[in-house]
Amino acid sequence: MSLAGFSGAVIDCDVHANVPSLETLLPYMAPVWTQWTRERAWKGPLGVATVYPPNAPTTARAEWRPDDGRVPASELALLREHVLDAGNVERAIVNCYYGVDSVRHPDLGNALASAINDWLIAEWLDKDERLAASLVVPARDPNAAIREIERVGDHPGFVQVLLPVRSDRLYGSRIWHPMYAAMAARGLVAGIHWGGTPEGAPSPSGWPSWYAEEYAAEWQVYMAQLTSLIAEGTFQAVPELRVSFLESGFTWVPIWGWRMNKEWKGLRREVPWIDRPPLDIVRDHMRFSIAPTHGGSADDLATVLRWLGTDELLLYATDYPHLHDDDLSALLASLDEDGRERLMAGNARAWYRL
Amino acid sequence: MSVQSPALGRVHREGAERLAVIDTDVHPRMTPTDPRFNPLLPQRWRDYLDLIGLRSGELEAQVPRQRPFASRTDAMPPGGGIPGGDPAFAAVQLLDAYDMTAAMLNNITAVSWARGTGNHPVEFQFALARAINDWHHAYWLEADPRWRASINVPWEQPAEAVRELERCRGLSDRFVQVLLESRADEPIGNPRYWPLFEAAEALGIPIAFHVGGNRRMTASGTPSFYFEDHCDFPLRNFNIVASLIFEGVFDRFPGLRIAFLEQGWSWVVPYAWRLDASWRALRAEVAHLQRPPSEYIREHFWFSSQPMEEPEHLEWFVEVLAMFEDFGLADRLMYSSDYPHWDFDAPDEAVPLTLPLESRRRILAGNASALYGIPV
Numbered sequence: 136m137s138l139a140g141f142s143g144a145v146i147d148c149d150v151h152a153n154v155p156s157l158e159t160l161l162p163y164m165a166p167v168w169t170q171w172t173r174e175r176a177w178k179g180p181l182g183v184a185t186v187y188p189p190n191a192p193t194t195a196r197a198e199w200r201p202d203d204g205r206v207p208a209s210e211l212a213l214l215r216e217h218v219l220d221a222g223n224v225e226r227a228i229v230n231c232y233y234g235v236d237s238v239r240h241p242d243l244g245n246a247l248a249s250a251i252n253d254w255l256i257a258e259w260l261d262k263d264e265r266l267a268a269s270l271v272v273p274a275r276d277p278n279a280a281i282r283e284i285e286r287v288g289d290h291p292g293f294v295q296v297l298l299p300v301r302s303d304r305l306y307g308s309r310i311w312h313p314m315y316a317a318m319a320a321r322g323l324v325a326g327i328h329w330g331g332t333p334e335g336a337p338s339p340s341g342w343p344s345w346y347a348e349e350y351a352a353e354w355q356v357y358m359a360q361l362t363s364l365i366a367e368g369t370f371q372a373v374p375e376l377r378v379s380f381l382e383s384g385f386t387w388v389p390i391w392g393w394r395m396n397k398e399w400k401g402l403r404r405e406v407p408w409i410d411r412p413p414l415d416i417v418r419d420h421m422r423f424s425i426a427p428t429h430g431g432s433a434d435d436l437a438t439v440l441r442w443l444g445t446d447e448l449l450l451y452a453t454d455y456p457h458l459h460d461d462d463l464s465a466l467l468a469s470l471d472e473d474g475r476e477r478l479m480a481g482n483a484r485a486w487y488r489l
Numbered sequence: 490m491s492v493q494s495p496a497l498g499r500v501h502r503e504g505a506e507r508l509a510v511i512d513t514d515v516h517p518r519m520t521p522t523d524p525r526f527n528p529l530l531p532q533r534w535r536d537y538l539d540l541i542g543l544r545s546g547e548l549e550a551q552v553p554r555q556r557p558f559a560s561r562t563d564a565m566p567p568g569g570g571i572p573g574g575d576p577a578f579a580a581v582q583l584l585d586a587y588d589m590t591a592a593m594l595n596n597i598t599a600v601s602w603a604r605g606t607g608n609h610p611v612e613f614q615f616a617l618a619r620a621i622n623d624w625h626h627a628y629w630l631e632a633d634p635r636w637r638a639s640i641n642v643p644w645e646q647p648a649e650a651v652r653e654l655e656r657c658r659g660l661s662d663r664f665v666q667v668l669l670e671s672r673a674d675e676p677i678g679n680p681r682y683w684p685l686f687e688a689a690e691a692l693g694i695p696i697a698f699h700v701g702g703n704r705r706m707t708a709s710g711t712p713s714f715y716f717e718d719h720c721d722f723p724l725r726n727f728n729i730v731a732s733l734i735f736e737g738v739f740d741r742f743p744g745l746r747i748a749f750l751e752q753g754w755s756w757v758v759p760y761a762w763r764l765d766a767s768w769r770a771l772r773a774e775v776a777h778l779q780r781p782p783s784e785y786i787r788e789h790f791w792f793s794s795q796p797m798e799e800p801e802h803l804e805w806f807v808e809v810l811a812m813f814e815d816f817g818l819a820d821r822l823m824y825s826s827d828y829p830h831w832d833f834d835a836p837d838e839a840v841p842l843t844l845p846l847e848s849r850r851r852i853l854a855g856n857a858s859a860l861y862g863i864p865v
Contacts, residue, residue, distance in 0.1 A: 193770050305710040307717075331709075338728040339705045341675040347771035348676070348735040351764045351782075352727040359707035359724055366717035386759040389800070390809075394753065395720050397799045401832055402555055402716040414801070429763040438808055439759065442800065460766040 139464035146483035149452035163250035182234025199456035237332035244273040260292035269297035301331025307363030319375035329382035368408035385423035389442035424452040427459035437469035446474040509854035512592035514825035518573035529620035564829030572829035601702035605643030639668035671725035678736030754792035793825035
C-alpha cells in the first residue's frame, strides 16, 4: 500500500468488511431464519451486487482479490495483510455494506442488521484493537434503526452508524431526527456511505446503463442528501450530530456550498432555522473521506482545498478493497506538514474521538 | 401599477463602447385559457380543457415558490396577466432596459405540460406543444426581431418531437434550439431519444436542458422547501452528462451541441475530473468511447451564467472562472438573466466588471452569438 512517502500515523476511515456469505451470519440469527433461508434457497440481499458489481474492477483492486475465490475483504487476515500491517495504521474504521436495505421483509432486515453487528464485534472488533466500526441498521425504518442503535450503540468499538446514501426519504427529513438524537446521545457519527436500494431508479432520470455512468454521476444523490440535511435544520434539531460522507468525493463540496449560501441569502425567510451560511454549517458538522478524490492536477486540487476553507474537513481512507483512480501524492503535496498529519490521522482522531 | 423605472435598466458600456448583450434564458408564460393562446389549440382539446382542465404537470410546484410564479414582483404586466405573459412589456422591461441584442425564450411551463408522457392524453400534449410554439411565433418572434425561441417538443415521444422540431424550423429560423427538461423518463442518452439528437444535429441547432416541473426531484425523495429544491437544480446535470457521454451519443452525433441553462457551471471541471477517473477505472466496460469524457465536454457543452456563481471571496470567482476557461471552456459560458424570475441577473451586475474586457465580451454575447448564429 503506497502512502506517497507519508511516514506519520494513519487512520483509515473507510475499510470494508464484506460478509463472506449468508452462512456466516446465520449463527448470529434466530434459528427460524436458518429454516426460512434454506426453504427458499435464499442467498442473501441482492442489493450488495447492485451497488458493487462483484466482478467490476472498482469493487476490488486486483491485488486485493484473493486467488482462491474468497470474497475480497471478507476476513480480518486479509485486512491485516493488505492494510493494517502494510502501513503505519493506528486505527481503521470498518464499514460493512451488505445491502440490508434491499430486504423488504422487516423482521429479516432487522435480524440481518443485528447479525452483522454481532459478527463485526466477534470477528473484527474483538480481535484487533486497531479497529473501530460502523454499526449497521435496517435503514428503511428509523424506529427499527433506533432499536438497533440502542442495542449495540454503546459498544466502545462502534463509532458510527452506516447509512446508505440512497434512501427513500432524504436524510434531512424530520422522520430521521429521532434516529440522529439516538446517535448523538452515544457520540456516534452518521456515516452516509455509497449504496442503498430505494424505490425507483438511482437517478432523477431513470436507470443508468453503464456502471461507469452510475459511478460518475453518484455525486447527485450525495448532493441531494447534503442539501436536505441543511435545509431541514437537522443540525439545529440535533446540535451534537456529526455526519461523515464516505465514498462521496469532496471536490464538489465548496461549489455546492456556494450555491447553498447564495440561495440562502435570497430565500432564508423560508428556512429561518438556518442561522448562518450553510457552508459554515457544513464545516462544523460534516467531514468527507478522500477515497475517491478524483482531483485534477495538483494545482487544481490545491485550489479546491483552499476553497474548502479549512484543512479539517477531509478524512484519509483507502476504501479497501475498492479501486478508485486516485493520486494520494497530489493531495499530500497540496497540504503543509500540519495539514498532511491532519488529513492522514488528526482529523479522524478528533472527529471519531479515537 | 407603475411602469418600471428606467433606473432599473442600464445599457452596458465599457468607456465609449456599447457592449452587446445576448440573454440566453428568458421565460415566457401563458395560461391555457389565455385568449391569445387558447384559440391555437384544436377544438377537440379546447373542449377537453373545458371538461377536465389542466392537471398540473408541474409537480415541482408542490414545493411552493416564495413569490407568485417565482417572479420579480415588478414583472407583473401593468396591463394584467402574469409575469412573462406580455411580450411588449417584457421587451420594455428586459430588451430595451438593457439594450439587448437578442434574448432566448425558454418556455419551461410548457416543458411540464408537453413532455409526451404524464397525466394527459399524449395527443393533447402534442397539441399543446404545437400551440405553444405557434404562440411564441405569432406573439413574440413576429412582434420583435430581438427574440429567439427554443422549441418545445414532447421529447418522450421522439417521432412526434422530430416532426414538431422540423415544423417550427419551417416557420422561422429564429427557432434556434430544442428545449428539454433536466429530467426524463430514461437517462437522456438512451437510444430511444436518438432520433431527436439526429434531427437537431442535422438542423445544426443545440439541445438545451433547463429545470422544469417534472415528477422526480431527486433519486431519494422530494425536497421539502423551495430553498432546498432551488439548491438542487444542478444535481440533475450529472446524470445527463454521464449518460450522453457513456452511451456514445457524441460518437454517433459528432455535431451535436448541448446547452445547460440555469444549471450552474462551476461544477463542470471537477466533474470532468471525476468522469475521466471513472473512465480510467472502468475503461473496458465503456470500450466504445473513443476518447476520455473530458474531451467530449470540451467539444459539446455550453452553459448559461445565471444564477452566477458566488464564491465566498471575489478572488475565488476569478479562480473558478479561470479553472473553467483554462480547461478549454472559455467560449462556453453565456450570460443569462432568468427574466422574469426573482433571482434575475442583470448583465452589468452578474458579470464582474473586474474581469478582462475580452472575457466579458465573450460571456455577455460572443459565446451565445457563436452557438446560436446570432449576429452582434
